[in-house]
Amino acid sequence: MTLELGLDTFGDVTRDAGGVELPQAQVLRNLVEQGVLADRLGVDFLGVGEHHRADFAVSAPEVLLAAIAARTSRIRLGSAVTVLSSDDPIRVYQRFATLDAVSGGRAEVIVGRGSFTESFPLFGYDLSAYEELFEQKLDLFVALLRQDKVNWSGKLRPPLVNQRVFPRPESGTIKTWIGVGGSPESVVRAARYRLPLMLAIIGGEPMRFRAYVDLYRRACDQLGHATPEIGVHSPGYVAATDARARDEFFADYKAMRDRIGGERGWPPMGRDEFEREIETGSLYLGSPETVAAKIAATARGLGLSRFDLKYSAGGLSHARMMSCIELYASEVTPRVRALLA
Secondary structure, three states: OOOEEEEEEOOEOOEOOOOOEOOHHHHHHHHHHHHHHHHHHOOOEEEEOOOOOOOEOOOOHHHHHHHHHOOOOOOEEEEOOEEHHHOOHHHHHHHHHHHHHHOOOOEEEEEEOOOOOOHHHHOOOOHHHHHHHHHHHHHHHHHHHHOOOEEEOOOOOOOEEEEOOOOOOOOOOOEEEEEEOOOHHHHHHHHHOOOOEEEEOOOOOHHHHHHHHHHHHHHHHHHOOOOOOEEEEEEEEEOOOHHHHHHHHHHHHHHHHHHHHHHHOOOOOOHHHHHHHHHOOOOEEEOHHHHHHHHHHHHHHHOOOEEEEEOOOOOOOHHHHHHHHHHHHHHHHHHHHHHHO
């Protein structure tokens, strides 16, 4: 099995050594340094999420990724995810084609609906059209990927007739994944468009997603084409020992989880839930040996082509994230590949 090992971040607003929240501008500069480190250590992919709220600094992933591209040479760079429903597919295509050019062909895009809805009122979209917006905009985006002269029509914008869009990627296209949080309809949609599937598994036992993997493979088979790649995005953290990882991560992770959960009507997270997610759920936390074993088990069980560790978590400090990146690249990655070999 060939498995790419990547990292994802949402650009969470972090704190300094004295516990003071950093300006978003400094968070963005720190994120560039994290990308440079990941490239130097051989990480396969860096994904940056798009959000439009005070606790996440990244609202324009392509701009940040271009800054990282200018200081790196090999790491693939993409979104995690691009909220296509509230954006213009043509502009998304142009921005990622530009990133692809300046990075020497290293751009990827993971399109999805996202798990937050702040972008809808911000850009003037009605949440009642949530499903229709994504379906139609995805259809147009795929047309842009696959047609030199684009012919497309839909309900939400005027049609395109023999329209060319620039710049064109040197390879002819941009690698595009569909991010899925657990909807069977989204899995089938990815199969219908012949796009790789990125499963966001952020809680619960990872193998419960085997049903979605099987559905994806069956749908591809019934549609008469080979199954594209399958990836997983899950949270985690690596430290020298299991105990140290728990101690360094818990407070920041709980604060983030409780803040977001409070917006959604979830009860506060207790220590027992945290420990359960580490032991049997989708939190890949611990020593390099522990994290590697868990990643390898998930990759083998779901037949993955890529695993992305979401290493940012609320106020978790820049220094701790840099240490996590170093351990992930230098110790987790070789262990995972040895286990899968």
